[in-house]
Amino acid sequence: MKIRNSIVVLAAMVLLAVNVCAQTPIRANAERMESRIKALSQIGLNDNGGSDRVAYTDYDKQGREYIIELMKNAGLQVRIDTAANIIGRRKGKFDDRKPIVFGSHIDTVPNGGAYDGCVGVIGAIEVIELLNENKITTDGPLEVIVFTDEEGGLTGSRASAGDLGPEALTVTNNSGRAIEEGIRFLGGDPGRLAEAARKEGDIKAYLELHIEQGGVLESKGLNIGVVEGIVGIEWWEVTIEGFANHAGTTPMKGRRDAVLAGARFALMVNEVVNSYGGTQVGTVGKFIAEPGAPNVIPGKVTLSLELRDLSAEKIFRMYNAIEKRAIVIGSETGTEITFKHLDVGALPAITDEKIKSKIEESAKRLGLTYQKMPSGAGHDAQDMANIAPVGMIFVPSRGGISHSPKEFTSAEDMANGASVLVNAILAMDKGSN
Amino acid sequence: MKIRNSIVVLAAMVLLAVNVCAQTPIRANAERMESRIKALSQIGLNDNGGSDRVAYTDYDKQGREYIIELMKNAGLQVRIDTAANIIGRRKGKFDDRKPIVFGSHIDTVPNGGAYDGCVGVIGAIEVIELLNENKITTDGPLEVIVFTDEEGGLTGSRASAGDLGPEALTVTNNSGRAIEEGIRFLGGDPGRLAEAARKEGDIKAYLELHIEQGGVLESKGLNIGVVEGIVGIEWWEVTIEGFANHAGTTPMKGRRDAVLAGARFALMVNEVVNSYGGTQVGTVGKFIAEPGAPNVIPGKVTLSLELRDLSAEKIFRMYNAIEKRAIVIGSETGTEITFKHLDVGALPAITDEKIKSKIEESAKRLGLTYQKMPSGAGHDAQDMANIAPVGMIFVPSRGGISHSPKEFTSAEDMANGASVLVNAILAMDKGSN
Numbered sequence: 001m002k003i004r005n006s007i008v009v010l011a012a013m014v015l016l017a018v019n020v021c022a023q024t025p026i027r028a029n030a031e032r033m034e035s036r037i038k039a040l041s042q043i044g045l046n047d048n049g050g051s052d053r054v055a056y057t058d059y060d061k062q063g064r065e066y067i068i069e070l071m072k073n074a075g076l077q078v079r080i081d082t083a084a085n086i087i088g089r090r091k092g093k094f095d096d097r098k099p100i101v102f103g104s105h106i107d108t109v110p111n112g113g114a115y116d117g118c119v120g121v122i123g124a125i126e127v128i129e130l131l132n133e134n135k136i137t138t139d140g141p142l143e144v145i146v147f148t149d150e151e152g153g154l155t156g157s158r159a160s161a162g163d164l165g166p167e168a169l170t171v172t173n174n175s176g177r178a179i180e181e182g183i184r185f186l187g188g189d190p191g192r193l194a195e196a197a198r199k200e201g202d203i204k205a206y207l208e209l210h211i212e213q214g215g216v217l218e219s220k221g222l223n224i225g226v227v228e229g230i231v232g233i234e235w236w237e238v239t240i241e242g243f244a245n246h247a248g249t250t251p252m253k254g255r256r257d258a259v260l261a262g263a264r265f266a267l268m269v270n271e272v273v274n275s276y277g278g279t280q281v282g283t284v285g286k287f288i289a290e291p292g293a294p295n296v297i298p299g300k301v302t303l304s305l306e307l308r309d310l311s312a313e314k315i316f317r318m319y320n321a322i323e324k325r326a327i328v329i330g331s332e333t334g335t336e337i338t339f340k341h342l343d344v345g346a347l348p349a350i351t352d353e354k355i356k357s358k359i360e361e362s363a364k365r366l367g368l369t370y371q372k373m374p375s376g377a378g379h380d381a382q383d384m385a386n387i388a389p390v391g392m393i394f395v396p397s398r399g400g401i402s403h404s405p406k407e408f409t410s411a412e413d414m415a416n417g418a419s420v421l422v423n424a425i426l427a428m429d430k431g432s433n
Numbered sequence: 434m435k436i437r438n439s440i441v442v443l444a445a446m447v448l449l450a451v452n453v454c455a456q457t458p459i460r461a462n463a464e465r466m467e468s469r470i471k472a473l474s475q476i477g478l479n480d481n482g483g484s485d486r487v488a489y490t491d492y493d494k495q496g497r498e499y500i501i502e503l504m505k506n507a508g509l510q511v512r513i514d515t516a517a518n519i520i521g522r523r524k525g526k527f528d529d530r531k532p533i534v535f536g537s538h539i540d541t542v543p544n545g546g547a548y549d550g551c552v553g554v555i556g557a558i559e560v561i562e563l564l565n566e567n568k569i570t571t572d573g574p575l576e577v578i579v580f581t582d583e584e585g586g587l588t589g590s591r592a593s594a595g596d597l598g599p600e601a602l603t604v605t606n607n608s609g610r611a612i613e614e615g616i617r618f619l620g621g622d623p624g625r626l627a628e629a630a631r632k633e634g635d636i637k638a639y640l641e642l643h644i645e646q647g648g649v650l651e652s653k654g655l656n657i658g659v660v661e662g663i664v665g666i667e668w669w670e671v672t673i674e675g676f677a678n679h680a681g682t683t684p685m686k687g688r689r690d691a692v693l694a695g696a697r698f699a700l701m702v703n704e705v706v707n708s709y710g711g712t713q714v715g716t717v718g719k720f721i722a723e724p725g726a727p728n729v730i731p732g733k734v735t736l737s738l739e740l741r742d743l744s745a746e747k748i749f750r751m752y753n754a755i756e757k758r759a760i761v762i763g764s765e766t767g768t769e770i771t772f773k774h775l776d777v778g779a780l781p782a783i784t785d786e787k788i789k790s791k792i793e794e795s796a797k798r799l800g801l802t803y804q805k806m807p808s809g810a811g812h813d814a815q816d817m818a819n820i821a822p823v824g825m826i827f828v829p830s831r832g833g834i835s836h837s838p839k840e841f842t843s844a845e846d847m848a849n850g851a852s853v854l855v856n857a858i859l860a861m862d863k864g865s866n
Contacts, residue, residue, distance in 0.1 A: 214682030231681060235727050246835055247716035248664060248741050248809030249647030252707055254833065259720050260703055263696035270693055274685055283680035285729050287692050287722040294668050294718045294737035301720075304727035308681050376681030400687070402679055 028418035034411035041114035050405035055107035055149035056182030083159030083196035084188030097140035105150035113407025157380035162197030215400025224370035225394030232348035244299025256334035262301035349382035355391030362423035461851035467844035474547035483838035488540035488582035489615030516592030516629035517621030530573035538583035546840025590813035595630030636821035648833025657803035658827030665781035677732025689767035695734035713742035782815035788824030795856035
């Protein structure tokens with residue numbers, strides 16, 4: 001009996017080992033994912049071929065209904081939390097364990113694309129489909145999550161992280177609805193947002209599959225980006241005061257031309273940012289010259305300075321260099337340059353080391369090429385990083401284009417991402433809880 | 434009898450010679466001019482201390498009524514021509530001679546100043562007052578002219594020069610009225626504009642006293658500017674097409690940032706214009722970045738290029754150099770730079786050599802300091818140059834400021850200008866007709 005028992009245990013252990021390590025990794029169904037992405041993109045499609053599924057619109061609601069149906073058909077137990085996040089739960093063998101949560105969002109910017117957010121949601125549902133097809137029950141429970149209003153300020157994930165304050169609720173998004181009204185419209189209850197907040201430590205891990213929204217993977221011919229973190233973002237409004245005067249009667253020498261000072265400023269920012277090694281970026285995206293008439297020397301320029309990096313310290317190091325050089329530009333152009341730090345930044349959110357290795361291992365087992373990279377864009381994962389270990393998987397964006405009707409990710413790339421996601425989840429599920 | 438007659442003739446000749454050459458030059462009354470400038474500035478005064486006497490408004494009409502009364506009180510025979518120009522005539526001894534015409538305008542830009550145009554009109558009336566006080570009747574007739582709507586496109590002087598076409602009449606100025614309606618409102622007849630046109634050769638000379646609208650005279654401590662000509666103006670709209678993309682996900686290297694290209698363009702224009710000797714100016718006054726969000730790499734910049742000089746050839750020489758260097762900037766920044774020449778320019782208008790010397794001589798006789806200089810701004814004189822020899826007299830603008838409530842010229846400077854004007858007119862009156 002003892003020997004027989006031992007053999008049974010041993011056999012079970014071998015099966016388990018085969019299941020976890022040696023088994024051919026599960027692969028996502030590219031056709032299924034693409035047909036679902038296409039079906040979703042029909043909801044809110046505009047004449048430009050763009051998606052107008054802005055959060056809190058009727059199209060958003062219709063898109064969510066489509067997703068809820070997919071989730072229910074895949075056997076998930078679906079609920080809407082008070083922030084109107086859609087959460088679909090799949091039981092684990094040990095259902096009181098902390099869940100692994102994964103998902104993204106389906107709302108778009110006005111005239112946006114079909115892939116931003118949607119690939120992560122369809123990919124998360126694909127994970128469930130694959131587990132069902134492979135008759136796999138995970139040890140711990142799984143949760144697919146569709147966050148409310150990502151594009152309007154990460155509304156749903158901020159609520160999940162307990163970080164959606166009352167002042168945010170009064171902001172109106174591109175739907176024309178205030179966020180409070182919008183959450184209610186989608187079935188949430190903005191008066192009880194605290195109930196949507198997850199406690200730190202309650203979630204085993206949060207994973208998000210997303211399109212890169214940049215051109216790095218495509219240009220290097222890689223399949224997968226293993227996200228090292230979501231960059232911190234800092235914004236400044238920069239005002240350059242010169243002196244507006246008649247462009248015909250004021251000689252070149254006596255001018256205090258704010259556009260010339262602004263031009264030097266923009267080029268200087270580019271120079272400073274490029275002078276450091278690494279993946280930091282810096283942008284002057286807004287540039288408003290006043291009065292802005294062809295026959296008046298511009299007396300004022302208001303411009304934006306945005307700096308992003310995985311290290312907050314590096315962002316402020318660059319800023320200090322920019323500020324120092326701006327003083328020289330001001331004195332050489334007879335203008336006064338002032339900086340106003342705007343309170344809309346985000347701290348860098350670093351992804352979890354263990355999750356990153358699981359993602360890398362999955363990509364390797366699937367025979368996919370990959371590299372580590374920062375996420376230059378903001379994502380729901382950055383809020384979730386405040387309460388749980390997070391990881392993100394990027395798939396290529398054609399031409400690096402996003403937030404545009406031209407946004408495109410191939411069915412194969414989407415499936416690669418979902419394949420990495422499912423295998424990483426399975427590997428993590430077996431890890432210590 | 435013969436000897437007695439000869440003595441009388443001789444005595445008369447001596448008196449004449451004394452009158453023309455050796456007599457102390459006539460000097461304008463600074464207090465009278467200033468009190469009239471102040472009275473005029475009360476009409477349309479706004480809360481900023483600026484003048485809102487925009488052409489075709491009620492304030493414009495009231496201002497014109499004040500001026501007409503001054504003209505009538507000074508003994509002028511006043512008429513309104515079909516372009517609503519106010520013309521006040523003073524008979525000459527030989528009244529069929531060609532008139533010497535002098536004046537300016539009293540309409541302002543919105544929130545403009547009290548001196549632009551007005552000094553020329555009050556100065557022209559001062560000339561008549563001085564001739565009256567000194568009991569001088571000129572040989573030829575004199576005409577004081579107040580042109581309609583200078584600020585809205587030199588409307589009145591274009592009509593005088595026979596150059597106000599029907600398409601100009603449909604343009605709406607800052608009063609909200611179309612020019613056609615405005616001319617009618619002021620007592621003109623837009624259906625009979627041809628009657629306002631003066632024939633080439635019908636006017637002996639056109640003279641205009643004006644504030645400099647720049648800071649050259651003030652900075653050099655000079656009293657009078659002898660205008661060499663009114664600069665030609667050429668405008669281009671420049672479009673820079675880059676590629677708008679996510680400011681977070683697009684590495685610094687792959688960017689096609691239209692603001693960076695536009696910045697290099699603006700600095701290059703400044704460099705090219707400064708590389709020539711002379712008084713030419715070049716300005717990038719408009720600079721519009723699109724989409725203009727802090728988190729989007731600007732995909733497009735639309736900017737204005739304005740070049741001014743007394744030589745049209747030099748303007749286009751500068752333009753060619755700018756165009757050549759723009760090609761390099763475009764290729765180095767991955768942007769496409771295109772130029773559109775706008776049909777709103779003006780050819781240079783050169784002032785008459787003889788009139789310039791009379792102005793110089795007058796200044797000299799009055800003990801005033803002066804220099805020759807271009808007018809960087811447009812004036813009614815540039816239209817009049819198409820049909821008559823013209824001359825312009827500049828007086829200092831404090832701080833070089835104009836088109837602003839801060840516009841200021843001292844009573845002494847205004848009087849200096851009118852003194853030069855009256856003595857130049859007297860000298861020209863004696864010249865051959």
